[in-house]
Amino acid sequence: MKNNRLRVAIDMDEVIADTFAAQRLWYLDVHGYNWNDEELKGCHLGDLAAPEHAEAMQSVLHAGAFFAELGVMENAQDALKQLSQDFDIFITTAAMEYPASCGPKFQWLQKNFPFISPLNIVFCGHKNILAADYLVDDNVRHFHDFQGQGVLFSARHNQKVKWSPRVSNWRETVSYLTAQRLAKNP
Structure with missing residues (x-):
């Protein structure tokens, strides 16, 4: 099935x-x-x-x-718990930019997001290799050649970047993704 x-x-x-x-x-x-x-x-x-x-x-x-x-972004833990009920969630980080960060990032994820399976954590370089419907990221360069829909997560550094869809926080992210799911699977 x-x-x-x-x-x-x-x-x-x-x-x-x-x-x-x-x-x-x-x-x-x-x-x-x-x-x-x-x-x-x-x-x-x-x-x-x-x-x-x-x-x-x-x-x-x-x-x-x-x-x-590092600190956890506001409402991220609750949002990912909620989203994981209806979506397959993968944490995807371009860790190869800083290879020594892989161990610390993995430990951080286990501490702050223990409900995300280690099998759903992807350390990569280019994110165009990802087979996902959506990519929530703060950097539009990761959307180039990505086969799904890039969703720009607002950050101070990307305030002048034009991209749609854009979400400002985790509440907006949950609302956007939930609406997309309902539109595709009514």
Whole structure:
């Protein structure tokens, strides 16, 4: 019997893991940067920092341990629990950008999303390899050549990016995906 459940691939950083807040705090604590929200709109933190400070942040990310203690995005846990009742959920992270992050990211997922099977966790490079109906991600570059529908999860760095559909938070994400499921399987 064929499984008729829709598949949803969900990114980690800036979608379920609050990488931005941790990086912002690091830049403040280590280098004294205290950017306001308006300065950050549409920017990556590394674009605003001195090149040597951005390079130091990249070294921290490449070491990997940084990813183990990130905060969880608001309502992400409840939303994924709810969605997992009607969808096949896969956590999909482009971890190959920072290979040493795989272990810390996996531990973070086990701690914060224990209801997601380890078999539904995908560490990859390009996300166009994913066989899913939807990809919820904060970066539109992951939608290129993806065969399903990309759903842009709003983040400070993508505020100037034009993409539809776009969701601003996990409540909107659940509403959007539920409406899509009902439209396809009335």
